[in-house]
Amino acid sequence: MKSVAKRYGLRINKYQDERSDLTKSAKVAAKLLKVGCIANVKKYLDERGIVYKETDIWFRLLVLHAYHAGAGNVHCVINSLNPSKGGVDLFLQIWQTTCGGFKNESQNYSQIALASLINFDELVQQDGDTVYLVQGDKYLKKYHRKGLKPWQAYEALTNCLRHYEQDFIDDMISYEYFIKRVNAIRKEYTFIASAITNSDKEIALRKYPASEEHVNSLAFELTKRQRYEDAVKILKLNLDMNPNSPVIQDSLERALRLSGAKGSMRPVTSKSSNISRKSTKGKE
Numbered sequence: 496m497k498s499v500a501k502r503y504g505l506r507i508n509k510y511q512d513e514r515s516d517l518t519k520s521a522k523v524a525a526k527l528l529k530v531g532c533i534a535n536v537k538k539y540l541d542e543r544g545i546v547y548k549e550t551d552i553w554f555r556l557l558v559l560h561a562y563h564a565g566a567g568n569v570h571c572v573i574n575s576l577n578p579s580k581g582g583v584d585l586f587l588q589i590w591q592t593t594c595g596g597f598k599n600e601s602q603n604y605s606q607i608a609l610a611s612l613i614n615f616d617e618l619v620q621q622d623g624d625t626v627y628l629v630q631g632d633k634y635l636k637k638y639h640r641k642g643l644k645p646w647q648a649y650e651a652l653t654n655c656l657r658h659y660e661q662d663f664i665d666d667m668i669s670y671e672y673f674i675k676r677v678n679a680i681r682k683e684y685t686f687i688a689s690a691i692t693n694s695d696k697e698i699a700l701r702k703y704p705a706s707e708e709h710v711n712s713l714a715f716e717l718t719k720r721q722r723y724e725d726a727v728k729i730l731k732l733n734l735d736m737n738p739n740s741p742v743i744q745d746s747l748e749r750a751l752r753l754s755g756a757k758g759s760m761r762p763v764t765s766k767s768s769n770i771s772r773k774s775t776k777g778k779e
Contacts (some may be wrong), residue, residue, distance in 0.1 A: 503527060510755030515721040517666060524562075532558045535566035539573050545581050553586050556605040560589070564601035571595040629667050631659030631676060645687050652680050652687075663725075664716045670728045707737045711746055723754035 497507055497514075503523040505513040513519045533549070536557050540547050547554045561569045571594040578585050590602050618628065634655045640648055656677065663673040710733035717726040730747040737743055 499527065508755075510753060511723070512721055528558060528562055531566060532561040536561050536569065539566075539570050540581065543573070543578065545578065547581050551581070553581055553583060556586060556608070557581075557589075559605050559608055560597075560601060563604040564597045568595045568597040568601065572597050629659075629662050631655055631662050631668070634658050635676070635680075640683070640686070648687050649684070652683055656680055660713065664713065664720070666720070666722065670725050674732075707733060707740055707743060710736070711743065714746060714750065718750060718753065723750055726750040727754055 500514050500520075500523060501507055503526055505519060505523055507513065536554070537547075537549075540554075549555075557569065560572075572589055572592055575594045576585070576588050576592060578588070586605070590606070593599070593602070634651075638648075638651050638655060643651065659668070659673055659676050659680075662668045663670070668676075710729060714726045714730045714733070717723075717729065727747065727750045730743060730750055733743045734740070734747060
């Protein structure tokens with residue numbers, strides 16, 4: 496929640512919300528778990544003389560409930576149930592008990608966490624390695640130039656790019672990693688083009704991202720996820736590719752405002768003014 500995030504040092508204002516920064520929010524979440532959740536759950540159980548180990552699954556789930564609903568609401572549930580021991584039986588009761596702000600959504604929280612762990616484990620087991628949570632890497636690993644006709648290779652690489660694009664949007668990979676992979680695949684496109692007739696080479700060698708609209712759509716998806724800095728990077732790339740586009744200029748200035756990078760707007764705006772002046776001069 497906003498108040499908790501600010502208390503633990505995250506910046507939240509009209510320009511940025513660091514809760515959407517995975518690294519920063521994870522550090523704050525870990526601090527909250529240690530200081531506000533684990534410590535309080537231990538205190539409540541010690542008050543009742545309930546034996547526990549911090550590695551017990553029921554203890555960990557109780558900590559998750561304290562993280563989600565607040566330690567005070569978990570204390571309310573424990574007082575309501577008045578348990579003499581912990582374990583699975585206690586959790587079966589917690590899942591069916593409401594108290595204070597601990598209601599249906601709070602009851603379901605640890606069940607959702609368990610389901611997520613099961614889903615994550617199944618996903619990892621599909622390939623046997625967490626690296627393949629990056630789907631682009633998964634499909635690129637399967638790609639082998641040998642045995643594929645040029646157009647088959649082209650389609651396979653295009654499929655890799657689509658997955659890398661989604662990986663980037665989902666924040667599974669950084670902008671730098673995304674561009675690195677795009678450049679590597681474009682080099683492979685160049686090799687494929689050497690085996691394609693001249694009339695088809697233009698298709699194989701076309702740039703990626705393919706169009707101004709394509710890049711803008713990427714930036715839009717990033718902005719929806721409050722990934723303003725990455726949106727700025729991708730829009731600057733688009734402006735380099737299409738320097739005379741007022742649409743990109745407007746999108747970039749908006750992303751810069753949202754990112755809070757006020758100082759970065761001036762040179763971009765100046766460039767836009769130059770474009771406008773040139774357009775006006777041409778019409779005269």
